[in-house]
Amino acid sequence: MELEAILNKDKLTRDDLIDLMNLEDKEDLQKLYDKAYEVKAEYIGQKVYYRGLIEFSNVCVKNCNYCGIRKDNHKVDRFTMTEEEILDRAKWAYENNYGSIVLQSGERSDKEFIEFVDNIIKKIKELSNDELGITLSLGEQSKETYQRWYDLGAHRYLLRIESSNQELYNSLHPDDHDFKRRLECLAEMKEIGYQVGTGVMIGFPGQTIENLVDDLIFFKENDIDMVGMGPYVLHEDTPTAKDVEDNKVLKTRNLNWGLKMVAILRLLMKDINIAATTALQALNPVGREMALKAGANILMPIITHRKYRTEYQLYENKPCIDEEASDCKNCLAARVGTVGDEIVYGEWGDSPHYFKRINEK
Numbered sequence: 001m002e003l004e005a006i007l008n009k010d011k012l013t014r015d016d017l018i019d020l021m022n023l024e025d026k027e028d029l030q031k032l033y034d035k036a037y038e039v040k041a042e043y044i045g046q047k048v049y050y051r052g053l054i055e056f057s058n059v060c061v062k063n064c065n066y067c068g069i070r071k072d073n074h075k076v077d078r079f080t081m082t083e084e085e086i087l088d089r090a091k092w093a094y095e096n097n098y099g100s101i102v103l104q105s106g107e108r109s110d111k112e113f114i115e116f117v118d119n120i121i122k123k124i125k126e127l128s129n130d131e132l133g134i135t136l137s138l139g140e141q142s143k144e145t146y147q148r149w150y151d152l153g154a155h156r157y158l159l160r161i162e163s164s165n166q167e168l169y170n171s172l173h174p175d176d177h178d179f180k181r182r183l184e185c186l187a188e189m190k191e192i193g194y195q196v197g198t199g200v201m202i203g204f205p206g207q208t209i210e211n212l213v214d215d216l217i218f219f220k221e222n223d224i225d226m227v228g229m230g231p232y233v234l235h236e237d238t239p240t241a242k243d244v245e246d247n248k249v250l251k252t253r254n255l256n257w258g259l260k261m262v263a264i265l266r267l268l269m270k271d272i273n274i275a276a277t278t279a280l281q282a283l284n285p286v287g288r289e290m291a292l293k294a295g296a297n298i299l300m301p302i303i304t305h306r307k308y309r310t311e312y313q314l315y316e317n318k319p320c321i322d323e324e325a326s327d328c329k330n331c332l333a334a335r336v337g338t339v340g341d342e343i344v345y346g347e348w349g350d351s352p353h354y355f356k357r358i359n360e361k
Contacts, residue, residue, distance in 0.1 A: 003028055007035045012268055017213040020264050021257070029260070036263035036295030043270040044297050048341045049349025050332075051135055051275075052093035052101040052303040055312040056081040056120075060106025062139070063174050066204060068235035068313045069106050075237055077311050080105075081304075083120060089303050090124045090132060096329060097345040100133030102158070102300055107139030114145050121152040133348035135197070140181060143188040150192050155348075157189050158197035158228055163204075164218035165211050172204065172240065186222065195354045197273075198222075199229035202261055203254035205243035212261060220268055225351040226298070227265060227272060230279030231258040233315035255283040259294050266295030271352040273298050282317045288332075292339045298349070299336070301328040 057080035058069040135156035163169045166179045189196045200215045231254035234241040276296035280287030
């Protein structure tokens with residue numbers, strides 16, 4: 001089928017998605033990105049929402065094969081920001097009119113950690129007069145824990161599945177991970193009332209275009225509200241890095257795949273939130289702007305204290321680790337300006353899809 005016909009279809013088939021993922025011609029790719037941006041403008045607006053990212057701890061009990069802060073990487077200096085330091089960062093976000101923040105850390109589910117997060121959520125709500133939106137990205141937890149954090153005021157949760165293919169998921173994770181439990185967590189969040197976010201890693205060893213298309217279909221079938229997916233960028237102190245044959249080729253391909261995934265997902269799920277992830281910028285200095293032009297509408301500027309940033313690297317060449325939060329704010333504002341989008345300050349930037357989903361219940 002002609003490209004224009006696919007781009008203007010109301011419902012895309014799996015074969016359509018595969019055709020779009022296989023596009024290589026520059027003009028054809030530009031048509032795809034332009035159409036995705038057009039859809040974003042119609043359903044979301046030419047708007048970008050900030051999520052101030054506070055990566056408050058790199059202590060992790062998990063040992064994911066691709067991750068730089070995996071438990072067995074003893075080259076990492078472990079840290080956990082104090083409550084005061086985290087609240088200072090949240091206060092900075094509030095005073096700089098960021099509508100929302102993301103609290104992210106390595107994965108823990110012990111009582112001490114859960115209570116620590118309880119207090120953080122509570123105090124962020126207090127210091128911001130309940131005005132700061134809170135997204136959590138703290139891994140797999142019990143339904144009870146998800147519920148208590150929701151009741152305290154967190155309203156979005158991001159839990160990436162990394163791959164919707166169980167075999168590929170298993171290749172990325174040791175035996176103590178349970179793919180079915182990951183899916184159960186997403187269902188539990190939805191039941192509780194969270195805006196549910198997930199995502200996948202794009203272009204890791206063993207993955208095919210067909211696998212990525214099935215990931216897109218997974219988002220659609222599971223009625224996901226927000227997606228944060230990014231290209232696989234290797235970290236040399238991980239098992240997965242050993243399976244990479246040519247990192248230069250991988251980087252070029254994964255940037256292209258990453259942008260195509262953003263654009264195609266925008267066509268498939270017109271009213272969801274899609275992040276322009278930092279990993280894209282690790283592969284190209286303007287990777288995040290390229291994603292905005294391809295249909296993304298969320299940016300997550302890092303607002304963690306600079307002294308901790310070098311120890312929170314899930315992959316190599318992570319940008320912005322030597323900057324202050326104010327540097328990131330000014331830099332991103334200039335970057336968004338080149339795209340033609342407007343940064344919306346002081347709003348949560350909730351997913352329109354979420355409200356549509358809950359109203360259809």
